[in-house]
Amino acid sequence: MFYPAKSVSRVVLVLLLVLLPASVWCKQAEPFDTNRARLLGHMLQQQLSGKHYSQKPTDDALSNAAFDLYLKQLDFQKRFLWQEDVARLEAYRSKIDDAIRRGRLDLPLAGRDILSRRVVQVQDIVTTLLEEKLDPTVVESMETDAEKLDYVAGLTELRERWRKIIKGQTLGRYISLREDEIGVDDDGALLPVDDETAADLLRQASEKVGKTNRNLLKRMLEETPQDHYDRYLNVISRAFDPHTSYLPPTSKEDFDIQMSGSLEGIGATLREDDGYIKVVRIIPGSAASKQGQLGADDIILKVAEGSADAVDITGTRIRDAVALIRGKKGTEVRLTVKKPNGRQQVIPIIRDVVEIAETFVIGTTVTDETSGETFGYIKIPTFYRDYSGKTDRNCTDDLRNELKKQRNENTAGLILDLRNNGGGSLSDAVSVTGLFIKTGPVVQIRSGAGKIRVMSDDDRSVEYDGPMIVLVNRFSASASEIVAGALQDYGRALIVGDEHTHGKGTVQALLDLDRFVNLRGMDKYMPLGAVKVTIQKFYRISGESTQEEGVLPDIVLPSRLDGLESGEKYLDNALSWDHIASADYQHWKDSAQNIEALKQLSHARITENCDFQEIISDADNAQKRRDDTLQSLLLADMLAERDQLRDERERMTPHGMMAMGDDDDKKGESLDEKIADDPYVEEGVTLLLDLLGASG
Numbered sequence: 001m002f003y004p005a006k007s008v009s010r011v012v013l014v015l016l017l018v019l020l021p022a023s024v025w026c027k028q029a030e031p032f033d034t035n036r037a038r039l040l041g042h043m044l045q046q047q048l049s050g051k052h053y054s055q056k057p058t059d060d061a062l063s064n065a066a067f068d069l070y071l072k073q074l075d076f077q078k079r080f081l082w083q084e085d086v087a088r089l090e091a092y093r094s095k096i097d098d099a100i101r102r103g104r105l106d107l108p109l110a111g112r113d114i115l116s117r118r119v120v121q122v123q124d125i126v127t128t129l130l131e132e133k134l135d136p137t138v139v140e141s142m143e144t145d146a147e148k149l150d151y152v153a154g155l156t157e158l159r160e161r162w163r164k165i166i167k168g169q170t171l172g173r174y175i176s177l178r179e180d181e182i183g184v185d186d187d188g189a190l191l192p193v194d195d196e197t198a199a200d201l202l203r204q205a206s207e208k209v210g211k212t213n214r215n216l217l218k219r220m221l222e223e224t225p226q227d228h229y230d231r232y233l234n235v236i237s238r239a240f241d242p243h244t245s246y247l248p249p250t251s252k253e254d255f256d257i258q259m260s261g262s263l264e265g266i267g268a269t270l271r272e273d274d275g276y277i278k279v280v281r282i283i284p285g286s287a288a289s290k291q292g293q294l295g296a297d298d299i300i301l302k303v304a305e306g307s308a309d310a311v312d313i314t315g316t317r318i319r320d321a322v323a324l325i326r327g328k329k330g331t332e333v334r335l336t337v338k339k340p341n342g343r344q345q346v347i348p349i350i351r352d353v354v355e356i357a358e359t360f361v362i363g364t365t366v367t368d369e370t371s372g373e374t375f376g377y378i379k380i381p382t383f384y385r386d387y388s389g390k391t392d393r394n395c396t397d398d399l400r401n402e403l404k405k406q407r408n409e410n411t412a413g414l415i416l417d418l419r420n421n422g423g424g425s426l427s428d429a430v431s432v433t434g435l436f437i438k439t440g441p442v443v444q445i446r447s448g449a450g451k452i453r454v455m456s457d458d459d460r461s462v463e464y465d466g467p468m469i470v471l472v473n474r475f476s477a478s479a480s481e482i483v484a485g486a487l488q489d490y491g492r493a494l495i496v497g498d499e500h501t502h503g504k505g506t507v508q509a510l511l512d513l514d515r516f517v518n519l520r521g522m523d524k525y526m527p528l529g530a531v532k533v534t535i536q537k538f539y540r541i542s543g544e545s546t547q548e549e550g551v552l553p554d555i556v557l558p559s560r561l562d563g564l565e566s567g568e569k570y571l572d573n574a575l576s577w578d579h580i581a582s583a584d585y586q587h588w589k590d591s592a593q594n595i596e597a598l599k600q601l602s603h604a605r606i607t608e609n610c611d612f613q614e615i616i617s618d619a620d621n622a623q624k625r626r627d628d629t630l631q632s633l634l635l636a637d638m639l640a641e642r643d644q645l646r647d648e649r650e651r652m653t654p655h656g657m658m659a660m661g662d663d664d665d666k667k668g669e670s671l672d673e674k675i676a677d678d679p680y681v682e683e684g685v686t687l688l689l690d691l692l693g694a695s696g
Contacts, residue, residue, distance in 0.1 A: 032225035036525040038103030043513050044233055044246060044531055045100050052240050053448040053506065053534045054575060063096040065573055066239035070096075073235060074111050076146060076276075076315075079161065080118040083151045088114070100236060108232035112225060118158075123217050125159050129166045130210045134202065136635035142168050145629035166209060167633050172344070173205035174635075175642055188646045190639070212302075212312040219316065227317065230529075237531060242571040243508055244534050249527040265326040266333060266349045268294060272318045276300075279337075281422045281475070284359040284381035287352040294337065294347050296420070296475050297566055300325070301344070302336035310336055327351045340564050341622035343645040359384055361398040364671045365409055368685055375688055376406040377675060379417040383424030383432070383479040395424070396431040403435065403463045413467040413688035415681060419497065423478030423504070430455050433486045435463040436493070441583040442486045444539040445507070452539075454583055467590075467691040468493035469684040472553060474566050477502035478538075484551045485540040492588040494598070494691070495553040496684060498561065503568030505547030506575060507536035537575065541583040548577040554595050555602050555687065557680060558616045563623040593691065601690055602683065611679040618648060 049058050056062055071089065075081040092099075092107040099106060142164040143149055152158045175190075178201060182191050193201065226248075233246040267286015268279050279298040288294045302310035303324040313321040325333055328351060335347045363378040378399065385394040406414070423429075430442045434457030441456045470484050470493045481501050487493040513528040538546050548569045568574050606612045632638060675681045 032229075033525070034105060036528075037105055037226075037229050039522060039525055040229075040513070040528055041100045041103060041233065043516060043528065044237065047511055047513070047516065047531050048237060048240055048244065048533060051448075051509075051511070051533050051535060052244060053537055054240060055448050056240055058097045058101065060094045060097060062236075062239050063094050063098075066096045066236045067093040069235040069238055069572060070107070070111070070232065073231065074115060075151075078146050078149045078151050079165065080115055080122060080158075081151050082118070082158070083153055085114045085118070086151050096236065105229065108228045109225065111232075112223075112228045116221065119217055119220050121155070121158065122162060123214075125162050126166065126210070126213050126217070129159075129163055130206060134167055134170055134206065136171055136174075136202070138634070140164070140633050141630040142633055143629060144631045148629060164633060166213070168631060169209045169212075170202070170205045171633065171635050171638050173208050174202050175638060176346070177201045177205055189643060208309060211309065216312050216315060219320070223317075237533075239573055241506070241534050241573050241575050242568075243504070243506055243532070245532050246529065247510075247532060248529040265351055266294070266335075267352070268325075270300070270318065270322065270325075273299075277313055277316070277318060277321045281420075287349050290352075291347065291349045293345065294335065294349065295339075297340050297561075297564070299338040300335050301338055304334040304336075306332045306334070310334065340561065340566070340626075341618075341645075342625040343648075360393075361395050361402055362671055363402040363406060364675070365406060365411060366415075366675070366681065366685055368689060371689060373412045373689065373692070374409060375685055376403075376409075376411040376414040377417065377671075377681060378402055378406075378414065379671070380421055380432070380480075382421055383426075383428040385425040385428055394428055396428050396435070399432055400435060400463050407464070411466070412692060413469070413685075414464060415469045415471060415684040415688070416493070417471045417681075418476045418480040418484060419471050419473045419680075420475045421477075421480040422475065422502075423480060426455070426479060426482070429479035429482040430457060431459075433457060433483050434459050436465075436468065436487060437490055437588065438462055440490070440585045441541045443482045444541065444543075444580065444583055446537050446539060446580060448535065452580065467688055469687055470495050471680055471684060472497040472501050472551065473559065474498045474500060474502055474550075474561060474564075476551075477504045481505065481546040481551050482538060482540075485542075485544075485546055488551065488554065489540055489542045490585065490588045491590075491593070494555065494593065494595070494687060495551060496555045496687065497553050497557060497680070498559045499556050500552055500567060501546075501550035502566075503546065503548045503550035503574075505538040505545050505568075506534045507538070508532050509535050534575070539580050541585050543579045543582040545577050545579060547575055555599055557602075557683060558606065558612050558619065560615050560618050560622065562616075562619040563626070598687060598690055602687060605683065605686065609679065609683075611677075612683075615679070621648065 045058055049056070071086065074089075089107070089111060092110070096107065098104070152161060178190050178193065181201070182193055182197070184190055230246065230248045237244045237246045266288045267283040268288045269281040269283065270277055271280050272278070277300045279294060279296055279300065281296055282289050282294060300321070301314060302312050303321070304310035305324075305327070311324060313324065325335070327333060331351050333349055333351060335349065336344060337347055338344050359381050361378060361380055363376060365374050366377050367374045380395055380399065383395050385396075386392055403414075426443075433442045437457060438460050439457055441454045443455050445453045445455065447453075468487070470487055472480065472484050472495060476484065476497070481504070484493075484495050484501065488495045510530055510532050512530050514526045517523055517526060517528070540546060550567065632641075
């Protein structure tokens with residue numbers, strides 16, 4: 001099964017999870033079958049070493065990369081392991097390659113035992129801490145960036161770390177309770193409370209935090225040895241590259257559900273990232289898309305069913321987190337999320353079935369009031385194609401029809417919006433590009449063996465030959481990058497947007513491991529799950545890879561995400577950028593544009609544009625919050641921070657530009673209303689006028 005234009009949004013259920021303790025500390029689980037585990041390890045190593053694009057050998061270098069991932073997911077926030085535990089595990093650093101070949105299970109079992117003991121210690125610590133009086137007036141802080149923390153030296157440091165964790169959680173919950181139970185004024189500020197009410201709310205907050213942590217630690221102790229081994233196999237897979245992963249049988253089923261799109265829920269693609277559940281993509285037309293507040297790169301901290309108490313899913317297995325988030329159509333789930341700028345928000349979503357219609361191409365026209373010129377605007381949410389044969393609907397035909405419709409309206413230029421488009425059908429990436437050029441190559445695909453295949457547009461017809469702007473952002477990925485890169489290489493369109501697109505230039509295949517069981521008697525160990533393995537790499541017709549660096553726009557516009565480490569190049573073990581020979585192609589007839597002059601005109605406008613200046617300010621503030629990783633544990637400071645974030649949110653709302661996205665859908669609005677106050681579309685129109693002036 002191949003997914004040639006694999007969207008970054010479909011990197012689902014990647015099981016880089018917190019390695020949790022074994023059933024020896026809890027109720028008896030099903031016995032761990034070591035023979036099945038050895039068979040699974042052997043088969044995984046065989047498939048990865050033979051089929052992965054990089055042709056990486058299973059050696060000490062791979063072992064070191066796998067160990068780093070293993071240790072990170074074992075205790076990603078450094079809340080359990082001691083320095084002596086890490087030193088003990090370091091003995092396995094360069095032995096993972098040998099162990100998997102020989103069927104040795106030492107590391108995952110040792111990690112399980114160590115973490116199990118530490119979780120039991122933390123249970124006792126948390127119980128004691130919750131009995132102590134919390135003083136919200138003490139001036140102290142807590143480091144929230146695990147990269148800046150050391151593992152604790154012993155029990156005293158472990159207790160102090162958890163004291164601050166519990167205090168921070170309790171004060172945060174207290175603020176939430178004040179909002180929910182006491183309320184806010186017309187400006188969103190918290191209503192005042194007397195000392196007695198404050199004390200009662202603090203008590204309630206402590207009780208809720210206690211319940212949440214007890215449940216979390218209990219779930220950690222209910223993990224089975226097989227869960228540990230599955231995640232061990234996954235970090236070995238991810239040592240090859242971030243899109244290669246092992247999917248146990250239950251996760252393969254979840255993957256199949258995601259691919260079919262038949263599940264009722266919120267419509268968000270999730271992955272595990274250093275123990276957190278992170279949103280990869282919001283599916284257009286889904287419940288989350290309609291609600292409008294959840295966005296890519298949001299971290300889901302807690303999940304609540306309606307008005308019930310929220311469950312902390314930090315450190316939870318992704319399948320357990322997904323099980324909490326999914327639910328029947330019409331029911332409410334409340335997600336507590338952490339936005340990329342650091343603020344937390346509770347987002348209520350009514351579950352629904354994804355409305356596929358809202359994933360389709362949609363267009364309108366925009367008229368510039370000063371010049372009277374009319375321009376086309378077309379958004380492609382994803383590169384879709386119905387391979388089932390039920391409808392034969394695809395984005396190429398829909399785009400062709402929209403272009404014909406706009407041609408009848410005498411448009412003078414076109415804005416093609418690929419923001420937040422995570423990819424889709426490779427064949428449609430090629431045919432969509434072909435609507436704007438006569439003929440020629442669109443993308444080159446290289447196998448691990450070095451064989452290069454060129455995919456071309458052979459249809460000489462051109463549906464639109466006027467000036468074009470293509471809007472992109474750092475969530476434009478895979479097939480979107482193929483289209484944007486090809487149009488840029490041909491000089492056919494001006495690429496405008498974030499400083500880079502996502503940078504996913506690889507192709508994955510999903511291999512069902514059961515199909516490779518060919519020894520008599522081994523079928524008793526099935527099902528074994530699947531491995532998703534990177535097998536090919538995309539290259540632009542210029543010869544440059546789209547991998548890691550993505551597509552660099554001709555004109556970069558400010559974004560609220562500037563400075564955010566989001567994209568392929570920030571992922572562990574990502575394949576590197578490189579290049580091959582250029583394909584044979586001819587530049588578009590009108591490609592001689594003075595891009596430098598256009599940049600200068602755009603820059604001058606940006607400096608005078610209030611919306612973009614606010615975006616720059618918001619990005620700077622978000623970066624300062626990301627850099628300042630010390631969280632004050634003084635209640636007065638936490639309340640002030642809450643007010644500051646509220647003010648920023650209120651200021652952004654009138655422009656329809658929430659913190660997570662410059663292109664978030666707004667519930668209940670028409671396309672014209674959604675783009676009416678979009679500064680990126682406005683600048684796109686002005687750039688088209690610049691192009692017309694240059695050509696005139």
